[in-house]
Amino acid sequence: MVAIIKTSNSVQRILNYNEIKVKEGKAECISAINFPLELDRLNFTLKLNRFIKQASLNENVKRNAVHISLNFDPSENHSKEMLNKIAKVYMDKIGFGKQPYLVYQHYDAGHPHLHVITNNIERDGKRIDLHLLGIKKSEPARKEIEETFGLVKAEGRKTKEQFSLQPIAHRKVEYGKTESKKAINGVLNKVLFEYKYSSLPELNAALNQYNVHADRGTEESRIFKNKGLFYKILDKDSKPVGVPIKASDFYSKPTLKFLEKRFKINDSKKEPYKKYVKNAVRMTFYNSDIKSPEQLAQKLESEGIHTILRKSKEGQIYGITYLDHRTQCVFNGSSLGKEFSAKGILEKCGSNIFQHEKHFQKSNSISDKNNKNLEVAGHLQANVLDILMRTENKSDYSLSQFKRKKKRSSQGI
The missing domain is CATH 3.30.930.30 (BirA Bifunctional Protein; domain 2)
Incomplete structure (x- = not known):
């Protein structure tokens, strides 16, 4: 038990x-x-x-x-x-x-x-x-x-x-399978009170694993200007489906005002767990030849850390979030330090690629040098054999000449 x-x-x-x-x-x-x-x-x-x-x-x-x-x-x-x-x-x-x-x-x-x-x-x-x-x-x-x-x-x-740490994938919301409000409410009751997040993007990093998203709308929208918030269901491609539901419509009232209070409470609660995530990332780089953020994310999964890579429409990574299921803490990369931000991770991966190419070039250079040395040695060996063969042939020629001269001399006598 x-x-x-x-x-x-x-x-x-x-x-x-x-x-x-x-x-x-x-x-x-x-x-x-x-x-x-x-x-x-x-x-x-x-x-x-x-x-x-x-x-x-x-x-x-x-x-x-x-x-x-x-x-x-x-x-x-x-x-x-x-x-x-x-x-x-x-x-x-x-x-x-x-x-x-x-x-x-x-x-x-x-x-x-x-x-x-x-x-x-x-x-x-x-x-x-x-x-x-x-x-x-x-x-x-x-x-x-x-x-x-x-x-x-x-x-x-x-x-x-x-x-x-029950696998999140087993409890994802599927649009149309259950009544939307009930499905979202079940996820909110779990994530809002069990996970430690200190910003809306961090909260969404956890909610998105259940196919739920908290949205304030665009900055020009009325709901954003009135500090409103609504929740919506995401499909398998992380695109919103169905009708969004206002935060105030839920029994627990998970409004922006409520979340802002949670942000402050969770910010101090997360502090003791930062070291664990930082060490996990460092050790992953140390123990593995990581050359891309995607490789890093794959390796961290085995440590119970889900890594969210935020990308632009062009596919460029501009943000990274770590969701640690063991401690139920969510960290934006930059909050852990520069080396854990998207820029820091990309630089680290780039450095690994450079070191790999440098090592590869050095290996090739050594290999080329060895091949050249073998080639020179081959030429020298061939030259020596040629000289020896030529000397041997010349000796044979001189000996035959001597025999012919000797023969002529004997005939003359």
């Missing part, structure tokens, strides 16, 4: 995300703990109000919403009763057993998993400390639950990544 804990300042968005999954038939709410009514009598408003009332006991705490996912091995197929028992034991052991919480079973991934919604404000208004909650309480609880319930044990970081 793998447990992933996330916090938020909006329980409404988390609840909305799970409830939309229920409406789409991709999830089911299987338990409501510490609520005044039974699960079958709770609607969206009653669920939300319970969390809001609890949070109001300490208004100084801004990040009071907790979203936990409990992920199981694909081979495991537990009953709802078993899943509820596991969730209860887990919540008790991490100190949230007396908190109101909802348990949702999701069916939208390649492995069984639960989503749990709760908050960290207790009945007396005290705040449950979330600092190092994963290390201090969640990990020990996970290991104990694996033993108690005979679950498949997590294998470490690689296993966690398999659960948290």
Whole structure:
């Protein structure tokens, strides 16, 4: 089992995300703990109000919403009763057993998993400390639950990544397959709150992987001047299809104003992960003979980094963005430094090509020189043989002459 804990300042968005999954038939709410009514009598408003009332006991705490996912091995197929028992034991052991919480079973991934919604404000208004909650309480609880319930044990970081980094390609929006607004909303609920982006192009780098695009329109348009924003679906060629939908029409209100707040929050959140991406790019150049940005992008895929190359109509690369699925961070190349920008990468690739050609020319020069030396040596060898042969022939000639002279002399005598 793998447990992933996330916090938020909006329980409404988390609840909305799970409830939309229920409406789409991709999830089911299987338990409501510490609520005044039974699960079958709770609607969206009653669920939300319970969390809001609890949070109001300490208004100084801004990040009071907790979203936990409990992920199981694909081979495991537990009953709802078993899943509820596991969730209860887990919540008790991490100190949230007396908190109101909802348990949702999701069916939208390649492995069984639960989503749990709760908050960290207790009945007396005290705040449950979330600092190092994963290390201090969640990990020990996970290991104990694996033993108690005979679950498949997590294998470490690689296993966690398999659960948290579901391939984006499997969940792309296809125009006409589902109602456009619902399809886009499902993508927004995932990307807006799980990925760390600090600009609209960076956000689109993540959204585009799902065939969704956020657009402000042209600078002359009314929507741009009024700081409006709409979302649209892209086809397989990354061209917009269907009717764009205004940001304000979505329940979570992912407007430009909302995004600008996220940009500021995410900018600081991304900082600790810059080094990883920079090192990955450097090591890729170091370990491979990269001669084009396309080659670099292909190599980085194996590191969990999707590289977006922005090109002009003429096909010239003018921008580069790195989408790191492991840390769920999006970086514009220039924000990492000059050497990671489109210009820096092109220069590095050009330098590699130059070094390759220089090495090739040097090899050819050495080869030509060796061939020339062999040719000269061949000529010298031929000359020596010629001289030897000529000497040998001359000796034969002189000997025959001597014999003839000797013969004549004997005749004369």
